[in-house]
Amino acid sequence: MRDRLISFVVPAHDEEALVGAAVESLQRAARELGRPFEIIVVDDASTDRTAAVAAAAGARVVAADVRQISRARNAGAAAANGEYLIFMDADTIATPAVVRAAVAALDAGAVGGGGAARFDEPVPRWGKAVLWLVLRLNRLFRVAAGCFVFCRRDAFERVGGFDPALFAGEEIAFTRRLGRLRAGRFVSLREHVVTSGRKLRTFSGRQILRELARVAFLGRRGVRQRESLGIWYGPRRPDVR
Numbered sequence: 081m082r083d084r085l086i087s088f089v090v091p092a093h094d095e096e097a098l099v100g101a102a103v104e105s106l107q108r109a110a111r112e113l114g115r116p117f118e119i120i121v122v123d124d125a126s127t128d129r130t131a132a133v134a135a136a137a138g139a140r141v142v143a144a145d146v147r148q149i150s151r152a153r154n155a156g157a158a159a160a161n162g163e164y165l166i167f168m169d170a171d172t173i174a175t176p177a178v179v180r181a182a183v184a185a186l187d188a189g190a191v192g193g194g195g196a197a198r199f200d201e202p203v204p205r206w207g208k209a210v211l212w213l214v215l216r217l218n219r220l221f222r223v224a225a226g227c228f229v230f231c232r233r234d235a236f237e238r239v240g241g242f243d244p245a246l247f248a249g250e251e252i253a254f255t256r257r258l259g260r261l262r263a264g265r266f267v268s269l270r271e272h273v274v275t276s277g278r279k280l281r282t283f284s285g286r287q288i289l290r291e292l293a294r295v296a297f298l299g300r301r302g303v304r305q306r307e308s309l310g311i312w313y314g315p316r317r318p319d320v321r
Contacts, residue, residue, distance in 0.1 A: 194224020
């Protein structure tokens with residue numbers, strides 16, 4: 081198993097400010113591990129220098145014009161050569177510990193899994209409380225947060241990848257299907273990544289709650305249309321730190 085290539089897939093839309101650090105964190109973690117790896121950044125219809133920054137940091141850039149997280153992830157997986165697939169968001173920093181734990185789980189026969197997450201600072205106290213609750217629910221129901229998800233290539237293909245009909249929640253649907261496979265166990269890691277808390281800094285709690293309530297009211301229709309997901313797909317607000 082030592083020679084199995086690890087493919088990191090990083091979907092990115094207008095992430096020139098953060099994608100370089102994300103790629104560099106994956107490089108550091110993978111080099112510490114001493115395993116063959118590649119990093120693929122899927123430039124999803126960016127209007128800024130995302131592609132140039134990612135390439136300068138050492139990633140292979142794949143162009144996509146889908147403006148949809150699930151299809152961007154699938155495009156990266158299609159371009160990847162690895163037997164192990166690790167999906168990480170472009171506004172996220174990997175720690176060596178979480179990459180090591182993910183690869184160890186796959187080496188041990190896991191079908192896939194997800195890592196824990198922490199927000200960068202500063203974020204409101206209520207945001208930390210919500211994240212704490214979400215992570216525990218994820219462990220209970222054996223699903224993963226979208227910022228760090230991993231699986232074996234054969235498992236990815238067996239479940240059909242990420243659902244292209246979904247604009248959000250695609251990682252939940254994907255990992256639920258992984259968890260139902262009998263080809264190995266699904267692992268919820270305690271090791272964490274550090275992901276951006278910019279939504280909590282640029283939207284009020286009331287705005288976020290209202291958006292989530294609207295999506296909940298619409299049910300599956302709410303995650304099948306981009307227009308219902310303004311916080312995720314609307315114009316990005318400048319981060320204030």
